[in-house]
Amino acid sequence: MTAKHVAVLMGGWSAEREVSLNSGKPCADAAERRGYRVTRVDVQRDIATVLSALKPDVALNVLHGRPGEDGTLQGMLEVIGIPYTHSGVLASSLAMQKDLAKIMLKAAGVPVPEGMVVSRHDAAKQHLLERPYVIKPIAEGSSVGVFIVTEKHEHPPQELFREDWAFGEQVLCERYIPGKELTCAVMGDKALGVIEIVPKVAFYDYEAKYAPGGSEHVLPAKILPKVYQEVRRLALHAHQALACRGVTRADFRYDDRSEGTEGLACLEVNTQPGMTETSLVPELAAHAGVTFDELVQWMIEDASLNR
Numbered sequence: 001m002t003a004k005h006v007a008v009l010m011g012g013w014s015a016e017r018e019v020s021l022n023s024g025k026p027c028a029d030a031a032e033r034r035g036y037r038v039t040r041v042d043v044q045r046d047i048a049t050v051l052s053a054l055k056p057d058v059a060l061n062v063l064h065g066r067p068g069e070d071g072t073l074q075g076m077l078e079v080i081g082i083p084y085t086h087s088g089v090l091a092s093s094l095a096m097q098k099d100l101a102k103i104m105l106k107a108a109g110v111p112v113p114e115g116m117v118v119s120r121h122d123a124a125k126q127h128l129l130e131r132p133y134v135i136k137p138i139a140e141g142s143s144v145g146v147f148i149v150t151e152k153h154e155h156p157p158q159e160l161f162r163e164d165w166a167f168g169e170q171v172l173c174e175r176y177i178p179g180k181e182l183t184c185a186v187m188g189d190k191a192l193g194v195i196e197i198v199p200k201v202a203f204y205d206y207e208a209k210y211a212p213g214g215s216e217h218v219l220p221a222k223i224l225p226k227v228y229q230e231v232r233r234l235a236l237h238a239h240q241a242l243a244c245r246g247v248t249r250a251d252f253r254y255d256d257r258s259e260g261t262e263g264l265a266c267l268e269v270n271t272q273p274g275m276t277e278t279s280l281v282p283e284l285a286a287h288a289g290v291t292f293d294e295l296v297q298w299m300i301e302d303a304s305l306n307r
Contacts, residue, residue, distance in 0.1 A: 003037045006300055007056035007082075009073070011042035014065030015144045015166070023275035024062040030296040031060065043068065048076050058303045059084040060296070062275060065140060069272040070096040078305055085299045086246040087271040088307030095242050095271045096139050098172055105266055108241035110234050113253070113265045115174035123171050124160035132176035135160070137167035148176060177253035177265055182221055184235035185249045185273065185284040187295075188302065191232035191239075192284040196221035217280065219287050227254065230261040238269050245307045246299060249273035249281055 008031065010024025011017055024040065031038045039054055041047070043063060051059065059082050067073045071093030077084045087095070095101050102112045118128060123135055127149070135157065137145040145167040147157045159165070181197040196218040221228060235250040249270045255263030273281045275296075285295045 003035055004058060004300070005039070005054075005056045006031050006036045006058045006060050007039045007041050007051060007054055008060045008062060009041050009043050009047070009068065010062045011044075012063045012065070012068055013044075014063075014068075015140060016064035019274060019276065020062055020064045020068070022277075023064070023279070026277065026292070027060060027062050027275050027296050030293040031300060033293055034297045034300075036300065043073075047073070048080060051077075051082055052080055056082060058082070058300050060300055060303070061085050061272065064272050064274065065144075066096075070139065074307070081305065083303040083305050084307070085303045086307075087242075087244040087248065091243040091245065091307075092271050095244065095248075095269045098136070098138050098268055101242060101269065104241055105238055105269075108237060110238045110241060111265045113174040113177055113267065115172055117170055117172055120160040120165060120169060120171050123173060124156050124158055127156060128173050129175060132178075134174045134176050136172050136174070138170055138172050140167050150176075177255050177263070179253060179255040179257065179263060180221070180223065182223070182231055182252040182254050183249055183280050183284075184231050184252070185247065185281045186236050186239040186244070187247050187285065187288075187290075187298070189236070191236040193219060193287045194221040194223070194228050194231045195219045195280055195284060196223065197280075217283060219283060223254065223256070224260075227261050227264070230264060234264065234266060238266055242269055242271075244269065244271055245304075246302050247273060247281060247295075249284075 008024050008028040010020045012020055028038050028040050059077055061068055061084050071089045074089045074092050099117045106112050132150045135147045182194055184194045185192045198216040231252055238250050239248050251267045253265050282292050
């Protein structure tokens with residue numbers, strides 16, 4: 001039986017390029033260990049031509065940010081007819097656009113933080129929410145371009161005025177939720193465990209996410225059992241509400257001063273979660289008894305068109 005040919009798509013040109021490259025290598029290595037014929041592709045703007053020539057059986061999408069996470073790459077793969085991993089065009093586009101995703105999640109009964117979409121210049125002129133609050137790009141990941149504005153900040157972040165600001169003309173301002181940072185992965189139709197992330201810095205920023213020792217992962221999270229199960233339920237519900245497929249990861253804040261599960265809020269659903277050595281999804285899968293190699297194989301075999 002001929003080995004399935006897998007093109008591992010990594011790199012790209014988003015702000016998360018390095019993270020994608022660091023995710024792509026172990027995924028490609030794992031696919032080779034599972035017996036697949038693997039081609040490693042550093043995605044450039046000629047990707048449609050490259051893949052049309054390669055004609056792989058499956059595209060293992062390990063891109064983060066645009067164009068791999070926002071539906072653009074997914075649409076191209078649909079057009080040229082190459083089955084691919086993770087979510088499809090609509091779910092990818094919707095989840096990447098945080099303001100629209102919040103509307104859908106709220107309508108589905110998934111609690112989300114209160115907030116508003118404003119121009120970056122307006123957000124830089126004056127405090128538009130009571131402090132503390134969070135300012136974040138609408139369509140970036142890995143905490144790129146995120147600011148936490150506290151009572152100590154007399155003025156909003158002036159970086160938003162910069163001419164070389166690369167994260168969009170509109171930003172999302174949200175109420176800051178104190179307490180715990182929680183995350184839960186979904187694999188197909190099953191929610192995995194819940195991790196509490198304890199960053200070694202002020203908040204779970206890019207450095208805390210990807211630098212070894214940047215944060216402590218507590219698995220299972222030390223929260224009440226009913227809160228733990230509610231996070232799992234909400235993660236699966238969010239996955240389904242946005243019509244996601246394959247593997248996703250939902251991030252939450254939990255104000256543990258609140259009674260029961262009332263302090264939970266879903267920040268976002270990641271349709272292309274990291275797969276580096278310090279990433280959360282492989283850790284959650286391992287806790288569920290799924291090795292890294294088995295996880296990669298599952299994603300490859302789950303690939304399809306019309307996702």
